[in-house]
C-alpha cells in the first residue's frame with residue numbers, strides 16, 4: 001500500500017455534504033468508463049437518491065480525501081445484513097496520486113464496516129484499470145464478469161407487440177419457488193419481489209392454468225427518465241419457445257408506456273449466453289463491461 005503524503009487529509013462526510021459534495025463528485029467521475037463503478041449513478045440527482053436509501057447512512061460509511069480544501073477522493077459502502085456483504089462505492093479519485101489516495105481511503109473505511117459484514121464486493125467497469133489494480137492489491141479476487149446493457153426508446157420500433165399478465169395471488173407460491181430455484185442467494189428474494197410491487201414495480205408473468213411458465217420484474221423511475229429489468233426467468237421445461245423474448249418485450253412495452261422513461265438498463269452475467277443473446281436480439285447494447293471482485297473479511 002502506498003503511503004499518503006501529508007498534504008492530504010481524510011474526513012467524514014457531513015449530512016449536507018452528502019447532497020452538495022459527495023453525490024455530484026461520484027456522479028461526475030462515474031460517467032467516464034475508465035472510472036465507472038457499478039453501484040454509482042451518472043447524475044447527481046440519482047446519486048442523491050441512491051445515497052439516501054443506504055443503510056447505514058453515508059455519514060457513517062463514507063470518507064472523503066482532500067488536498068487542501070479540494071476534494072480529490074471518496075469511498076464508502078452499502079451493506080446487506082442478510083447476505084453479510086458490503087458493496088464498495090468507489091474508490092473515486094481525481095488526482096495523479098490515485099493509488100495512494102485510494103489506499104488511504106480503503107484503510108480508513110474498513111474499520112467502519114458493521115460486524116455482520118463478512119465479505120466485500122467491488123464492481124467496476126473493466127476499463128477502470130486503476131480500480132482493478134487496487135482490487136488486486138487489496139486481496140480481492142474475481143467473482144465474475146457481467147454486462148450493463150442499455151436500451152433506448154428509439155429501439156422500440158423493432159420490438160414485437162407482446163403483452164404478459166400481471167401476477168395474481170394464484171401464482172405467488174410458484175413464483176417464490178422458481179425464483180429460489182434460480183437464485184438461491186439473491187439480493188432480492190421472491191418474497192421481496194412480491195412485496196415491492198406497486199405502480200413503479202411490476203411483475204409480469206406467463207402462465208398455463210395453474211403453472212407459472214416465467215416472470216419478469218421491471219421497475220421505472222420516471223423522475224429520472226429510467227427503467228430497469230431486475231429479473232427475468234423462464235421455467236426450465238418451457239425454455240427455447242420464445243417465452244423469455246416475450247416477457248422482456250412486454251416489460252419494455254410497460255416501461256416505455258411511461259412517457260418520462262427514455263432509457264432502460266439491465267445487468268446480465270457475461271457467461272449467461274441465452275440471456276445475453278436474448279437481450280442483444282431485442283436491441284440492447286453493451287454500455288459497461290463489468291467485473292465483480294470479492295474479498296472475505298477477517
Ligand SMILES: CC(C)(COP(=O)(O)OP(=O)(O)OC[C@H]1O[C@@H](n2cnc3c(N)ncnc32)[C@H](O)[C@@H]1OP(=O)(O)O)[C@@H](O)C(=O)NCCC(=O)NCCS
Pocket residue numbers: 182231232233234235238239240241242243244245246267268269272273274275277278279281
Ligand atoms: C434467459 C432465459 C430467460 C431465456 O428464456 P427462453 O424462453 O428460453 O428464451 P427464448 O426462447 O425467448 O429465446 C430468445 C433468444 O434467446 C437466445 N437463447 C435462448 N436460449 C438459448 C440457449 N440455450 N443458448 C443460446 N441462446 C439462447 C436465442 O438467441 C433466442 O433467440 P432466437 O429465437 O433468435 O434463437 C432462460 O434461459 C432462463 O430463465 N434462464 C435462467 C434465468 C436467467 O438466467 N435469467 C436471466 C438473468 S440476466
